[in-house]
Amino acid sequence: MIWNTDEVTEILRMIEQEHFDIRTVTMGISLRGIATDSIEKTAQRLKDHVRRVAEPLVPTIEALQNELAVPITNKRLSVTPIALVGEPTGASSYLPLAQAMDEVAAEVGVDYIGGFSAAVEKGMTPGDRVLIDSIPETLAATSRVCSAINVASTRAGINIDAIALMARQIKSLAEKTADRGGIGNSKLVVFANAPEDNPFIAGATHGIGEGDLVINVGVSGPGVVGAALKRHLQGNPRANLGELCEVIKRQAFKVTRAGELIGREVARRLGLPAQFGVVDLSLAPTPAIGDSVAEILETIGLERTGAPGTTAVLAMLTDAVKKGGMMASSSIGGLSGAFIPVSEDQGMIDAVRMGALSLEKLEAMTAVCSVGLDMVAIPGATHADVIAAIIADEMAIGVMNNKTTAVRILPVPGAEAGDSYEYGGLLGTAQVMAVNPFDGRAFIRRGGRIPAPLTSLRN
Amino acid sequence: MKNDSVDQLVRAVTRVVGQRLESKDPALIELVVQEVTQVLGASPNLPANSHGAEETAHATAGVGARDNGDGTMTTGLGSVVAKSDSTLLATCLNCVEQKDRTRTSRAVLTSSGQNRRGVVAQISTAIADAGGNIEDMSQQIVGDFFTMIMVVDIENLELPFAAFKERLLEASGTLGIHTVVMHEDIVRALQRV
Numbered sequence: 001m002i003w004n005t006d007e008v009t010e011i012l013r014m015i016e017q018e019h020f021d022i023r024t025v026t027m028g029i030s031l032r033g034i035a036t037d038s039i040e041k042t043a044q045r046l047k048d049h050v051r052r053v054a055e056p057l058v059p060t061i062e063a064l065q066n067e068l069a070v071p072i073t074n075k076r077l078s079v080t081p082i083a084l085v086g087e088p089t090g091a092s093s094y095l096p097l098a099q100a101m102d103e104v105a106a107e108v109g110v111d112y113i114g115g116f117s118a119a120v121e122k123g124m125t126p127g128d129r130v131l132i133d134s135i136p137e138t139l140a141a142t143s144r145v146c147s148a149i150n151v152a153s154t155r156a157g158i159n160i161d162a163i164a165l166m167a168r169q170i171k172s173l174a175e176k177t178a179d180r181g182g183i184g185n186s187k188l189v190v191f192a193n194a195p196e197d198n199p200f201i202a203g204a205t206h207g208i209g210e211g212d213l214v215i216n217v218g219v220s221g222p223g224v225v226g227a228a229l230k231r232h233l234q235g236n237p238r239a240n241l242g243e244l245c246e247v248i249k250r251q252a253f254k255v256t257r258a259g260e261l262i263g264r265e266v267a268r269r270l271g272l273p274a275q276f277g278v279v280d281l282s283l284a285p286t287p288a289i290g291d292s293v294a295e296i297l298e299t300i301g302l303e304r305t306g307a308p309g310t311t312a313v314l315a316m317l318t319d320a321v322k323k324g325g326m327m328a329s330s331s332i333g334g335l336s337g338a339f340i341p342v343s344e345d346q347g348m349i350d351a352v353r354m355g356a357l358s359l360e361k362l363e364a365m366t367a368v369c370s371v372g373l374d375m376v377a378i379p380g381a382t383h384a385d386v387i388a389a390i391i392a393d394e395m396a397i398g399v400m401n402n403k404t405t406a407v408r409i410l411p412v413p414g415a416e417a418g419d420s421y422e423y424g425g426l427l428g429t430a431q432v433m434a435v436n437p438f439d440g441r442a443f444i445r446r447g448g449r450i451p452a453p454l455t456s457l458r459n
Numbered sequence: 460m461k462n463d464s465v466d467q468l469v470r471a472v473t474r475v476v477g478q479r480l481e482s483k484d485p486a487l488i489e490l491v492v493q494e495v496t497q498v499l500g501a502s503p504n505l506p507a508n509s510h511g512a513e514e515t516a517h518a519t520a521g522v523g524a525r526d527n528g529d530g531t532m533t534t535g536l537g538s539v540v541a542k543s544d545s546t547l548l549a550t551c552l553n554c555v556e557q558k559d560r561t562r563t564s565r566a567v568l569t570s571s572g573q574n575r576r577g578v579v580a581q582i583s584t585a586i587a588d589a590g591g592n593i594e595d596m597s598q599q600i601v602g603d604f605f606t607m608i609m610v611v612d613i614e615n616l617e618l619p620f621a622a623f624k625e626r627l628l629e630a631s632g633t634l635g636i637h638t639v640v641m642h643e644d645i646v647r648a649l650q651r652v
């Protein structure tokens with residue numbers, strides 16, 4: 001045979017039994033050419049431009065998916081930070097721009113469009129302020145628009161004023177979407193060291209250093225990695241950690257190769273100016289059984305995620321995924337690590353429900369994986385300044401370790417610790433986590449900016 | 460123009476430009492020029508407006524070039540080319556198109572299910588009717604269970620890949636056979652470095 005039977009059946013098994021998919025193909029679109037001094041005109045130009053460049057995206061992806069037989073789960077867009085696009089209009093709200101994004105995203109058939117965003121780690125321009133003020137009404141009134149606000153960086157430090165403001169917006173957005181468990185906050189992320197080429201929602205934003213039209217790919221693969229580990233352990237129950245790293249690396253390599261093929265092929269078929277950008281090789285779980293990052297950790301030897309040893313195993317997993325992916329592609333970018341969204345991963349949901357995983361342990365885990373406190377539900381009555389303090393802790397991990405961290409936190413109105421809320425679909429089931437009852441609000445109220453750390457002085 | 464120099468430039472463009480070059484889009488042309496420049500490792504000597512095909516051909520030929528003052532230039536590759544030869548760019552573009560066609564043109568088909576009379580015949584007929592050619596095949600029957608892997612040349616398909624795939628799924632589906640058809644590219648990407 002030209003192809004070994006095992007080689008072919010392995011791919012079939014990955015696709016049909018192990019949830020192998022490409023999680024997202026995200027088209028990054030520059031909006032730098034559309035700004036005007038009128039919010040209505042800018043909104044119209046936004047729609048016209050995005051429609052023109054993104055119209056062929058979904059049909060192209062669907063054709064490729066059919067040819068390669070690999071599911072491509074999500075098709076998404078990201079745009080230039082809207083704070084930059086909206087500022088010349090002098091408008092007091094950017095809701096019309098978000099509505100234009102929402103409408104054109106629906107027209108071209110994508111489920112989310114990221115980029116209602118701003119970078120305020122050092123300070124705010126009037127446009128940044130208007131954008132942040134617009135967030136609650138905007139994300140409550142639209143269904144596809146996502147927002148990412150960078151409030152900290154290793155180079156600039158941590159903008160506590162911006163964090164405090166964002167925490168109030170999070171509370172306000174939770175109230176505005178209280179009838180759906182505060183779901184609005186599933187579309188809002190607060191970042192430290194936000195990457196410019198992240199294909200994953202809700203953090204996707206087309207950074208200012210990016211080209212005109214870029215195709216970024218987010219792979220998936222917890223199911224594939226988990227199944228390979230289980231198979232290896234069946235044959236070698238006493239396998240040591242070094243051997244398991246090799247198994248993870250091999251699977252990450254394959255998954256990344258598929259991502260690279262698809263990204264390059266989508267860009268090629270769309271033609272210029274579309275260009276392939278990066279593969280984000282994050283292991284992205286889904287609520288499906290067997291497609292869980294937590295389950296991988298447990299396969300390696302934890303009774304439950306959150307048990308002592310969890311941070312070490314997660315560090316090993318994240319590193320092995322990066323090493324395997326790095327060999328497969330020269331275009332690695334985005335977040336690239338392991339995602340541990342609490343509501344979207346069945347193993348994480350179970351761990352919280354059983355009391356194995358606390359918010360504090362989760363925070364420690366985020367020091368060694370790619371994202372941060374992701375899809376974490378907390379009691380609706382949590383004070384805004386307490387939320388700000390939680391965000392500040394997470395930002396500190398990112399800033400001091402020169403890595404990306406983020407917070408996507410959902411205060412669930414009316415809910416207490418131990419309650420659960422079913423968001424459905426890929427957002428899964430949120431288990432409301434307890435927040436430490438001791439008070440750190442006075443720290444937040446001092447305001448100002450935590451200066452950049454010593455590690456920022458690299459020149 | 461010497462064919463050797465064209466070939467060298469064409470190879471350079473083909474190696475670095477992974478995009479479909481269907482039109483003479485100015486941005487596209489600029490990209491070709493930039494990429495050739497990069498490959499030749501020389502400073503570009505581009506006209507201010509390189510948006511016309513002929514001018515760009517001139518620029519492409521002139522990348523890292525020395526003007527010989529006789530209507531020819533010596534390129535960074537050391538070959539002599541005509542300054543105004545606008546066929547150079549067209550040749551480059553065609554060559555990149557050729558590269559597109561160097562994508563493997565095979566499909567990998569797997570079928571499994573209850574063994575039935577005529578399974579292989581039905582699938583093979585559907586392949587042949589669509590213009591495909593079976594290049595390799597492996598089949599196993601364990602008890603009453605049938606599995607088959609085929610590698611099919613799809614270079615001369617008479618219908619789009621999606622329609623071809625649909626026909627194969629229909630042909631096997633009527634016999635209760637589960638079939639997956641995938642382009643060989645995905646197998647190659649996952650199983651070969």
